[in-house]
Structures are given as structure tokens and as C-alpha cells.
Amino acid sequence: MKQRLAAIGTVEALPHRVAAFLSREIESGELNPGTRLPTEQQLSEKFGVSRNVVREAIAQLRADGMIEARQGVGAFVLAPEQRASIRIDGEALKATGNMERLFELRCILEAESAALAAERRGQEHLDAIKAALDRMSGEERWEEGSIDADLLFHREIARATGNNYIHTFISFVCEQIRRSIHYARLTNPLHDLVEVNVGEHVRIYEALVAGDPTAAEAAMRAHIVGAASRVGVNLPASRPARSTGR
Amino acid sequence: MKQRLAAIGTVEALPHRVAAFLSREIESGELNPGTRLPTEQQLSEKFGVSRNVVREAIAQLRADGMIEARQGVGAFVLAPEQRASIRIDGEALKATGNMERLFELRCILEAESAALAAERRGQEHLDAIKAALDRMSGEERWEEGSIDADLLFHREIARATGNNYIHTFISFVCEQIRRSIHYARLTNPLHDLVEVNVGEHVRIYEALVAGDPTAAEAAMRAHIVGAASRVGVNLPASRPARSTGR
DNA sequence: CCCAGCTAGTTGTAGGATGATATGTATAAC
DNA sequence: GTTATACATATCATCCTACAACTAGCTGGG
Numbered sequence: 001m002k003q004r005l006a007a008i009g010t011v012e013a014l015p016h017r018v019a020a021f022l023s024r025e026i027e028s029g030e031l032n033p034g035t036r037l038p039t040e041q042q043l044s045e046k047f048g049v050s051r052n053v054v055r056e057a058i059a060q061l062r063a064d065g066m067i068e069a070r071q072g073v074g075a076f077v078l079a080p081e082q083r084a085s086i087r088i089d090g091e092a093l094k095a096t097g098n099m100e101r102l103f104e105l106r107c108i109l110e111a112e113s114a115a116l117a118a119e120r121r122g123q124e125h126l127d128a129i130k131a132a133l134d135r136m137s138g139e140e141r142w143e144e145g146s147i148d149a150d151l152l153f154h155r156e157i158a159r160a161t162g163n164n165y166i167h168t169f170i171s172f173v174c175e176q177i178r179r180s181i182h183y184a185r186l187t188n189p190l191h192d193l194v195e196v197n198v199g200e201h202v203r204i205y206e207a208l209v210a211g212d213p214t215a216a217e218a219a220m221r222a223h224i225v226g227a228a229s230r231v232g233v234n235l236p237a238s239r240p241a242r243s244t245g246r
Numbered sequence: 247m248k249q250r251l252a253a254i255g256t257v258e259a260l261p262h263r264v265a266a267f268l269s270r271e272i273e274s275g276e277l278n279p280g281t282r283l284p285t286e287q288q289l290s291e292k293f294g295v296s297r298n299v300v301r302e303a304i305a306q307l308r309a310d311g312m313i314e315a316r317q318g319v320g321a322f323v324l325a326p327e328q329r330a331s332i333r334i335d336g337e338a339l340k341a342t343g344n345m346e347r348l349f350e351l352r353c354i355l356e357a358e359s360a361a362l363a364a365e366r367r368g369q370e371h372l373d374a375i376k377a378a379l380d381r382m383s384g385e386e387r388w389e390e391g392s393i394d395a396d397l398l399f400h401r402e403i404a405r406a407t408g409n410n411y412i413h414t415f416i417s418f419v420c421e422q423i424r425r426s427i428h429y430a431r432l433t434n435p436l437h438d439l440v441e442v443n444v445g446e447h448v449r450i451y452e453a454l455v456a457g458d459p460t461a462a463e464a465a466m467r468a469h470i471v472g473a474a475s476r477v478g479v480n481l482p483a484s485r486p487a488r489s490t491g492r
Numbered sequence: 493c494c495c496a497g498c499t500a501g502t503t504g505t506a507g508g509a510t511g512a513t514a515t516g517t518a519t520a521a522c
Numbered sequence: 523g524t525t526a527t528a529c530a531t532a533t534c535a536t537c538c539t540a541c542a543a544c545t546a547g548c549t550g551g552g
Binding site for chain 2 (some may be wrong): 014019052055056057059063064079083085086087088089098101102105108109114163164166168169171172175207
Binding site (some may be wrong): 507 | 525528530533535536538539540541542543546547549550552
């Protein structure tokens, strides 16, 4: 019995589609942890693809820590607690409401990141951050170039914390947000707000130069709440906004 | 010219080894973003494996967002900021210092998570958190069962924030840390500290019940700093410890 | 100069063959 | 009857060859 693989719009490669299908079955609980997957042969027949394709799909799920394959035995679904790695996919962020949550997470991370950077930044970090800031304020309008500089600014701050995890994660989150903006911008021009944006960045930079973690955190919080509202996302202001220092 | 793939101790599958090799080359900067990888044929000759193995390795790197493959053209290295997904591997945590960084990240996330939960928690969240707490304090020693309950406690708090990203990420981070503890415990018995641990959790819970975000955050920060030191990790106390409320 | 069409090179998919490993079963020894 | 060995089977791991789909660049005619 051949199973039809959804080919909705996107022209993804077969292995990706198979992996997505199995992934959904696992996440939705149809395949409980501990369950053995069908054999590669069965899967290739079920989906009407070659075993090669199935293998690549399985390899992907294995890399994501969702299943474990044992030679001569089979492939088994792993419980979320026993996964050895985690992956967050840009695709998953498209669901409604996720933008708010993502901004909320960004706010948390970046605020703390700014505070840490204020304490740990060296001169070379400050130089890199300043360079990004200059590139940003050089532009008259908020376009591709200045968006790049904007993100670079944030990444450099994250780098100044000396914590690679923070850096990696913030880079990722920023990139996701940039993509969404790319579409949102068409319906909601915000070029005239560029001075506001640059001003917020300058305040963050000044706090970093001064080595003042409290001021840096507050400035970053204000900036992200502002940036969110500028792209049409209203953060639940209750908590993140009420940053009165610590 | 055949390239020797390091087979140090571990008996990993070939695709994983190839992927790790390429991954290191990319991370180390030997392969700059934009560079085209050698063809699958060339790679299979270079490593002395079949093209199939190379394909699985590339599929893995592609899933991790490190490279992009275009049919009929080749595979290209992507810049970190244009990656569509992010993955954190348990293996990477074994490097020295990574544990500290991970705890630092955890501290940031969980502290804020506690604060958010204090504001947003419903009765059902409190019940779930209380259940985990009871399970934890029921045990006399800090063993498997109570560790499970401990982690559940933290996960339930993350869930009470209503932000799925926070929940997912905290779950993962906690799990990684649990594994490390599993080994650390052998050399460093800490059963006698169980009351301390439970006491810290109780204080967090009380703050959640009271709906006091500031107190919840402070209690969580104190707990994580304490938990870190109990497993031999000393957080750079400067910032996270100085939680005097906000 | 410009453009249609062709060619070579590369990734994507298919399908079979063989090796490696774990599991269950039947047989033989005690 | 119990245990231990050997075998058969199922499954993943790897290899191989062939072809399809696609792209970029070249080539020859206009």
C-alpha cells in the first residue's frame, strides 16, 4: 500500500519529505518511544521511494536524536528525555503566535547578553560593535545593508559575552526574525523610524563602553520591545518592559 | 589520495565520521562560506568510502543548515548567519568550559522563566509543579527517581510560561546536565545535600504560588548557582549571583 | 553581437549485491 | 532436563552501477 507524501507547494527533496512525515508521526505520539520503526524495505515500499532515500531520512532523524538505529535489529523511537541533540528548525517558526514567543525569548537572551557583555567586553569587542553601529547609521533608510549591520551589532554583543552558546542562539534567533521582517516590511514601511532605531543602538553602545551592566540591560530591553512593535509584534509588556534595573 | 578518517576509540558509523570531518573543516574556517565543496565523487575517493556514505554525511550537514546543495551545481558552505536551523549536540558539551557556559545559559533562561511563570501560571500548572516537588521530597536520597522529579519540576515551570521555545530549550539543557551529573556523582557524593536542594525548590514554588516574579527569579537564580556548585561547576558569579531583584 | 541548442558535469533517485551484527531456533553434548 | 554450540534469519551498513533531473558554459548559426 503506497502512502502519498504530501507535496504541498514546496518542492523539497524526497528524503526531507520522508523525514518530515516520520517526524510528525513521532511528535504527534502515533509512534511511541520504544516503538520499532518499520524496516527500511517496508518504508521504501510504503512511500514508493528507494531505500537510499529512506536511509537518508533515517540518518536525519538520527542526527536529530529522535530515533536510534541498531544494526541487525532495527530503528527505535527515542523518548524526548534521552535525545542527545536538539535542533530548532526555521520552518517551525511560521506558526501564528510564534513570532511573539520568539521575540520574548530574544528579549530575555539579549538583555542578559548585553549585561554580560558590559562586564566582559574587551577593546576589540567594542571596536567591532562600533563598526557595526557606524555602518548602520551611515544608511539613510532601513534597507538590506543597514539590516545586516543591525544584526551584526547584536551578534557582536553576544560574542563579547564569551559564551558561545549565547552567541549561537542569538545569531539564529535574529536570523529568523530578519526573514519574517523581509516579508512584513512590504506592507508596513518603517523607514521614517530609522533615527529611533539608531538612537536605541547608540544608547546600548554607550552603556557597554561605560561598562554598566544595568544600563546596558535596560537599553537592550527597551530596544527589543521597540523593535518588536515596529514590525507589528506586541510583546506582553508586563514583564520584559518593566526593567527598572536590578 | 585517500584521507584517513580518525577512528579514535569510538566506533561511529562512516557517514557520521565524514560529516564530523567536514563539519570541523567548516567550523575552523578552512572552508569559507560560499566555497563549493568537492563533488560527491571526489569526496568518496578522498575518504575511501562509497558515494552513498558521502551523501548521508552531506544530508546531515544540510539538515544542520551548514551547507546548501543545489542539484546540477554542487554543495556550498553557508555562513552561520544564514542557517535555517540550529542544533546543539550533546557531544560538544564534553569540551572543557562548555559546562560552565551551558549553566550560565540555563541560569539566564530559567531565572526569567520562573519570573514569567509566576505571572502566568494557572492552577493546573501549580498542581503539576507541586506534584513534582512532592515526588522529589519523598525521596531520602538524591537518586534516579528524585532527579527525574527535579527535572520535571523545572520543565513544568518552563511550561507554565506558555512559551514553547523556552520549554523546549530548557528541557534539552536540563537533560544534558543530568547526564553529566550521572558521572560526576560517582566521585562526589552529595546525598547529604538533599535537604538543601529541596529547600531551594520549595522557595521557588512558594514564590510561584504567591505570584511574585521578583522573588521567583531570585529563588531560581540562587538554586541554579547552588546546583552548579554542587556538581563542581562554578559559575562566574559576578553577574548571575548578584540578583538583588529588579 | 546575440541567442538557441547542445554538451559535459553534478546532484538526485533507483535497485541490487554483499558484509556486519543481533536474535531466535534447533541440535548435540552432558 | 539443562546447557552450550552451531545455524538460519532478519536487519542495518556499505558498496556498486545506472539513469533521471538539472545547471552552467560552450558552440555554432543568425
